[in-house]
Amino acid sequence: xxxxxxxxxxxxxxxxxxxxxxxxxxxxxxxxxxxxxxxxxxxxxxxxxxxxxxxxxxxxxxxxxxxxxxxxxxxxxxxxxxxxxxxxxxxxxxxxxxxxxxxxxxxxxxxxxxxxxxxxxxxxxxxxxxxxxxxxxxxxxxxxxxxxxxxxxxxxxxxxxxxxxxxxxxxxxxxxxxxxxxxxxxxxxxxxxxxxxxxxxxxxxxxxxxxxxxxxxxxxxxxx
Amino acid sequence: xxxxxxxxxxxxxxxxxxxxxxxxxxxxxxxxxxxxxxxxxxxxxxxxxxxxxxxxxxxxxxxxxxxxxxxxxxxxxxxxxxxxxxxxxxxxxxxxxxxxxxxxxxxxxxxxxxxxxxxxxxxxxxxxxxxxxxxxxxxxxxxxxxxxxxxxxxxxxxxxxxxxxxxxxxxxxxxxxxxxxxxxxxxxxxxxxxxxxxxxxxxxxxxxxxxxxxxxxxxxxxxx
Numbered sequence: 120x121x122x123x124x125x126x127x128x129x130x131x132x133x134x135x136x137x138x139x140x141x142x143x144x145x146x147x148x149x150x151x152x153x154x155x156x157x158x159x160x161x162x163x164x165x166x167x168x169x170x171x172x173x174x175x176x177x178x179x180x181x182x183x184x185x186x187x188x189x190x191x192x193x194x195x196x197x198x199x200x201x202x203x204x205x206x207x208x209x210x211x212x213x214x215x216x217x218x219x220x221x222x223x224x225x226x227x228x229x230x231x232x233x234x235x236x237x238x239x240x241x242x243x244x245x246x247x248x249x250x251x252x253x254x255x256x257x258x259x260x261x262x263x264x265x266x267x268x269x270x271x272x273x274x275x276x277x278x279x280x281x282x283x284x285x286x287x288x289x290x291x292x293x294x295x296x297x298x299x300x301x302x303x304x305x306x307x308x309x310x311x312x313x314x315x316x317x318x319x320x321x322x323x324x325x326x327x328x329x330x331x332x333x334x335x336x337x338x339x340x341x342x343x
Numbered sequence: 344x345x346x347x348x349x350x351x352x353x354x355x356x357x358x359x360x361x362x363x364x365x366x367x368x369x370x371x372x373x374x375x376x377x378x379x380x381x382x383x384x385x386x387x388x389x390x391x392x393x394x395x396x397x398x399x400x401x402x403x404x405x406x407x408x409x410x411x412x413x414x415x416x417x418x419x420x421x422x423x424x425x426x427x428x429x430x431x432x433x434x435x436x437x438x439x440x441x442x443x444x445x446x447x448x449x450x451x452x453x454x455x456x457x458x459x460x461x462x463x464x465x466x467x468x469x470x471x472x473x474x475x476x477x478x479x480x481x482x483x484x485x486x487x488x489x490x491x492x493x494x495x496x497x498x499x500x501x502x503x504x505x506x507x508x509x510x511x512x513x514x515x516x517x518x519x520x521x522x523x524x525x526x527x528x529x530x531x532x533x534x535x536x537x538x539x540x541x542x543x544x545x546x547x548x549x550x551x552x553x554x555x556x557x558x559x560x561x562x563x564x565x566x567x
Contacts, residue, residue, distance in 0.1 A: 129552030133512055133544035134534045138485075140512070142556055143430040146483045150490025150497050157491070168521035173491050176519035179546035180489045183517060186553040193481055199496070206367040255476075257417055259370045261362075265404045266374025267381070267397050272423070273374050288357055288364070293407060295400040297392035310358045320357035322403035328353030329410040332366055 127190075146193040149180060152245050153198055155238040160227035162238070165220040177244050184245060194251040200232050200239040207258040261286045263325060264317075265293030270305040277309060277316050287317030290325060351414075370417040373404060376469050377422055379462040384451035386462070389444040401468050408469060418475040420465055424458040431482040485510045487549060488541075489517030494529040501533060501540050511541030514549060 127142045155161035157173050164170050187194055201208040205223050213222050222232045229236030234255065247253050262285050266273055273294050277287045289309055296302035310319040351366050379385035381397050388394050411418055425432040429447050437446050446456045453460030458479065471477050486509050490497055497518050501511045513533055520526035534543040 127556055129556050131512060131542075131544050131552045132548040133542035135538045135542070138510065138512055138542045138544075140485045140487075140510075140552070142553075143426065144482050145485040145487065146481070147487045148489070148500065150488065150500055151492075152490050163521065170521075172521050172523065173519040176489065176491060176517050179514060179516040183487065183489065183514060183546045183549050183553075186550050187487075190553055190556045192487075193483060197490070197496070197500075202367065252479075257370070258368050259417060261364045261369040263364075263369060263371045263407065263411075263416075264374065265372070265400065265407065266376050266421070267400060268375075272421070276372065276374055276421075286362065286364075288355060288362060290403060290407060292403040293400050295397040297387065297394075297396050299396065314359045318355075318357035318359070318362050320355050320362075322407045324356040325407050326410050328355045328364070329366075329407075329414055332351055332353050332414045 142190060142192060146195055147183065147187045149184070149194070149196045149245060151197055151199050152177070152180065152242050153200075153238070154228055154240055154242055155200075155232055157242050158228065158238070160238075162218070162220070162222070162226075162231045165218040165226070165231065166216060167218070177242070181244055188248070194247070195254055196241055196245070196247045196251060197254045197256055198234075198239060198241065199256050200234040200236075203230070203233055203235070209258075259285070261288065263288050263290065265290040265322075267294065268296040268301075269294040270296055270298075270301040274305055274308075274316075281316045288325070289317060289319050290322050291319055292321045292323075366414060366416060370419055371407065371411040373408070373418070373420045373469060375421055375423050376401075376404065376466050377424075377462070378452055378464055378466055379424075379456055381466050382452065382462075384462075386442070386444070386446070386450075386455045389442040389450070389455065390440060391442070401466070405468055412472070418471070419478055420469070420471045420475060421478045421480060422458075422463060422465065423480050424456050424460075424463040427454070427457055427459070433482075483509070485512065487512050487514065489514040489546075491518065492520040492525075493518040494520055494522075494525040498529055498532075498540075505540045512549070513541060513543050514546050515543055516545045516547075 129140050129142060131138050131140060156163040157170060159170060208222055220226050220231050224231050228238030233239060241247055262280055264273060264277055264287050277289060280287050291306050306319050309316040353364050353366060355362050355364060380387040381394060383394060432446055444450050444455050448455050452462030457463060465471055486504055488497060488501055488511050501513060504511050515530050530543050533540040
């Protein structure tokens, strides 16, 4: 490519003023265009809403999605939904209001707002390509962190996640550095001052806690 | 399931103190375990590093990954890498240091740190399942936001993204609400006070800017 560092900028008419966008650092973010919110019989309708109000957004999004794919933009789709056992759904959310069907109840498109059910999926008109990102909105609060290198990408991730309220447990033997002294010091920094960035553990300790969980699973599942 | 709201908690030995983890809200985060950092001939080695230093982390991570899959934990793999035309790679990053091969140069595992090349991929020992998340670390700065509903999930996303430094352009006709007055007011709130949360545009304006880009692409590609 003759001109590989060429920057392509588009100017978009917008309020309060036009905005210049560098397409190479711009993503298209499509939020929750799921059958459960958009189609009759889904969660939106069970809450008493008129789902036809939402249909007007489909065509404009489809047009922008086509153009975005044409120019190679990063496309991200989000989906809201919960685990089949509802363990990640706050009770206050499940019990709110008086919908005809609550989250997890069986409906015409499968269980309401449960991952993997037909109603949880994106509507056909805007269906994601395999190359696009589908961002499940998970209720994650804790991160078990491992990888390389300890003092660069692992540290940056833990610092930012900690600032955003995640509890980070770094696996000492699951991290490494090209420089052993940076590895050691990097781990010390995380757990210093009462755990200023998070916790430091190791794979054996995590495995021990997970294995207890596996035993519970096996004990709970009678016929397994 | 008899006991669907059962919470499973694991206690992990850690410093500065043991930590209780609710597995249903815990993710395993594996950072940049890519061939380019881990294997001979990759970027790590071209920078003059001894890649054998990193190999020690593989076995502990593989053990935790197996156990995490067993108990159904969310698993997230990250990858660092750039677009083939390097348009998303800061010049300061490309030019830094004196590696024998720079980012984008052809190496034994393909072009160094370029998405889609063999060296960019996760090492075989920790290869992601299709059901796991592979988080490409993109250099995205701008978000074109659309979806439903305007005043709930779209607003929340834009507010949080704006706080984190993204420039958000909301497509008015690509958003909708069950309540038209919430839709209108929601859009006004975004662009008020000089654009306190971001910009409001519409699909036609974005398409116009993208179409100009498509024409540029076509003009640039001689034989297309």
